[in-house]
Amino acid sequence: MESNKEIREVFNPTNYKSFTQLIDSLEKFFLHKNSLNFCSSNSIDMDQIDKAYLDEIKHIDDNVNIYFGKTLKELKCVIIDESFREHEIFITFSGPRKFQITKVNLPHLSYQDEEYNNINEIIDTFRNHVNNLSNYFYELEQIDQFCFVMDPLHPSYKDDYRKIALDERTWLHIEVTPDGVARNIYLIGQSESWNDKLQKGFLTWDHDKSIVDNIMSTFDISSFSNKHQVIFSEPATMSEKQHCAICLCEELPQDPSVPQPLCQNNNCGVYYHRSCLYEWLLASAGGRPPAFGVATGSCPTCSHPIACSLLDK
Incomplete structure (x- = not known):
């Protein structure tokens, strides 16, 4: 005592x-x-x-x-x-x-x-x-300030990637190296017009410019107003939280990511957690381990061919 x-x-x-x-x-x-x-x-x-x-x-x-x-x-x-x-x-x-x-x-x-x-x-x-990470911090801060970041749900310096909304059904995935350089850039919920612009943008990408400036050039954006008025005019449904069509949840207890427009059928309009879709495709294939870690099959909603890997963030 x-x-x-x-x-x-x-x-x-x-x-x-x-x-x-x-x-x-x-x-x-x-x-x-x-x-x-x-x-x-x-x-x-x-x-x-x-x-x-x-x-x-x-x-x-x-x-x-x-x-x-x-x-x-x-x-x-x-x-x-x-x-x-x-x-x-x-x-x-x-x-x-x-x-x-x-x-x-x-x-x-x-x-x-x-x-x-x-x-x-x-x-x-x-x-x-x-x-030594000053460029890394700067690029992430610019993206968070000027773009509509859909994922991570609560962006931080620990997350070296961002998923940016281009429109209601198309996101741009981009990762940032410790040197502040963009890498592993691809579209989620691809549309032909966005994909054409991205492919052309790769040819003119200028590493002497910021990532945000390159995004503006690639997708023909003249200016940003603020992060809530997205890259283009934000669709009315953009601000609405999407539910996963498999688990019907917005967030999972052990997974901070949000449902994504993973189906490339533009008429589908559903969102999935990557982990939920992966397990669904795995079960549909009889539980067999997928080749190279990529599970393939049909979209649970529209039956359009779909693929999913847990390696992607």
């Missing part, structure tokens, strides 16, 4: 004017107790926490904001890049000189799987990586 009372006193926010003062109090508390395994609280885990770890936290770069997680071994660091964007990186302390990255709101790269000797090493690596 006495230990719990002391812990509550240590973590009383009214006692401190700065994060450094809190760390100093924790250091004194550990030295006074001379033991690390005395806390019965579920919200604070003192196991393996030592003075060296706390001292390292205290001396982290002043430009980095630090927050404790559910335990003292879990940290969230907020780093501001050269363009004043805030980026979060979550770190776990697993023992002396053993730190791992548990979560980053960016596409996964190999540096996230490494083990680090100290927190500053992680912060320096992460900051360098973030600053």
Whole structure:
């Protein structure tokens, strides 16, 4: 009981004017107790926490904001890049000189799987990586600002792709490399006129221009007004949420993507979750594994030939 009372006193926010003062109090508390395994609280885990770890936290770069997680071994660091964007990186302390990255709101790269000797090493690596992604951030921000993004449902820097509405039944899928270059560009719910423009656009695509500028040139768009007045005039039904014709849902618990116009029959007018359509086609084929990961068959609604791969985002 006495230990719990002391812990509550240590973590009383009214006692401190700065994060450094809190760390100093924790250091004194550990030295006074001379033991690390005395806390019965579920919200604070003192196991393996030592003075060296706390001292390292205290001396982290002043430009980095630090927050404790559910335990003292879990940290969230907020780093501001050269363009004043805030980026979060979550770190776990697993023992002396053993730190791992548990979560980053960016596409996964190999540096996230490494083990680090100290927190500053992680912060320096992460900051360098973030600053090298300036073109990537810029291109995604331009797309999100000027285009009508249908998928992801809640676009973030972790999502390196966007599905942009061209009209009610046609979307443009586009991915952005870490260098800010467009790749893997294709249409969903293809129409002949859009496809012709896209094929011609590939021949004149200018990598010295922004992705948004290239989209405007490819599809003969003179200007954007705002993201809610889509690339062309937004159809009345564009703002209505579409349901998957198989599961009848807008969103799935384990799948943040939205139903898409995957059937290329322009008279069909139905939308499917990619995962729902894939499983449907797989079941219709008797459960046989599809060749090259692409399930083929007939549209469940109009019987038009249709194909689906889970490899596409």
